[in-house]
Amino acid sequence: MEIFNYMNEYDYEQLLFCQDAQSGLKAIIAIHDTTLGPALGGTRMWTYKTEEEAIEDALRLAKGMTYKNAAAGLNLGGGKTVIIGDPKKEKNEEMFRAFGRFIQGLNGRYITAEDVGTTVQDMDIIHEETDYVTGISPAFGSSGNPSPVTAYGVYRGMKAAAKEGFGTDSLEGKTVAVQGIGNVAFNLCRHLHEEGAKLIVTDINQEAVQQAVDEFGAQAVAPDDIYSVDCDIYAPCALGATLNDETIPVLKAKVIAGAANNQLKNTDHGDILHEKGIVYTPDYVINSGGVINVADELNGYNKERAMKRVETIYDKVTRVFEISRRDQIPTYAAADRMAEERINRLRQSRSTFLQNGHHILSRRS
Structure with a gap:
């Protein structure tokens, strides 16, 4: 798989590989587009046959979230995480704590949530390390069962x-x-x-x-x-x-x-x-x-x-x-x-044009 060619073709912004040897974390975060705002998309844990299959799934799902969030009228872009592993056997607290620190390191560019193979309890553990997570327990101010x-x-x-x-x-x-x-x-x-x-x-x-x-x-x-x-x-x-x-x-x-x-x-x-x-x-x-x-x-x-x-x-x-x-x-x-x-309307309206010979600045938030 030629990753940069794929990312270029569908205009992805970022692909991150996160690993933590102690906990066994192997996570891929795909951020497709943040024109409308931070990328929001869930964390899926799955037993992928190959790393390439996991990368493709993360990229495909992230693009889907860009469209879903835009169509819903939300000021959010699209992203997704996949964690490689068996959700029934390989989860541990350290894994989700480590993953939470990776999300925190993105400083709000990506916000995660529950998805296939992850639970509200997993989101609560991630929340120990970062505020950039939704779908946590109602005790923490969440909306509960969606x-x-x-x-x-x-x-x-x-x-x-x-x-x-x-x-x-x-x-x-x-x-x-x-x-x-x-x-x-x-x-x-x-x-x-x-x-x-x-x-x-x-x-x-x-x-x-x-x-x-x-x-x-x-x-x-x-x-x-x-x-x-x-x-x-x-x-x-x-x-x-x-x-x-x-x-x-x-x-x-x-x-x-x-x-x-x-x-x-x-x-x-x-x-x-x-x-x-x-x-x-x-x-x-x-x-x-x-x-x-x-x-x-x-x-x-x-x-x-x-x-x-x-x-x-x-x-x-x-x-x-x-x-x-x-x-x-x-x-x-x-x-x-x-x-x-x-997305295109917002991309144009968020471009700030400075006249009088100054540089043209384009801001993507």
Whole structure:
């Protein structure tokens, strides 16, 4: 892998390798873009097969966070950390203390949070060494479990998508097929039920399915049947890549709006949905409630302020559809364009031009 060529192609700012022999820490911090502000992105711990695979994952995820934070309207750039190791066997206090010191050394350029393979308790240990961490325990001033907030954002985004697809944002009487009933999806189902939507649900966890049936009067179907059910809205809330060559031809939904990450197997599938006239709501825009919530911790967490900001996901989703129509491009590309336009606007406004023969200064914060 030619690292500088890759970084140059996608305009990354920084790639850091952090190791601590005593604790076994092997961490890679990728900072993609800090035009809008410090880079915010979680720390993932994973058993990567090779160091190159870990580097690629860090870079890919950091770029994704730039777009997610920009699209969410946050004054934050994108970054990500991967720690190479088995999260079930190789964690220790010294590892996260050492990692916290590396983050502190960046002096606020990068702020971390929980991700796959790390926990609130791990963030608390990092917090012993640095203030540049979010998603810590509520006792330290954190917002706590982000699932209800993420769910509320998805609900707001789904209403905007319904307006695009059906001409009204009311979900009363609409049939929503929810794939996966984890913490976020269960809270989403509660919002939908309260508005009078009909629910069809599936999950490999039968207990979760039964709870949705009991509490919300949902209809349960087998996991493979969720794609082809008669419904108005398909809400992917489990694994990624469920919009693919096998599922798209059998979908009966007019609108797709859900909490899962990386819903399109690849961009071709976004093109197919666009050609079929199915309203696809880009995942990193609709599921940004969690990052909006933890970002509020940076100003001393205020739940009312955070929820007001999460409500604006409705407007962000609406803007994606407007750009899609304006530029005649699929919505996944319109979401990227919305993020890029915001970054470029801020990049220009943050350039300070000194006249009278002085140097031109360009500040990136």
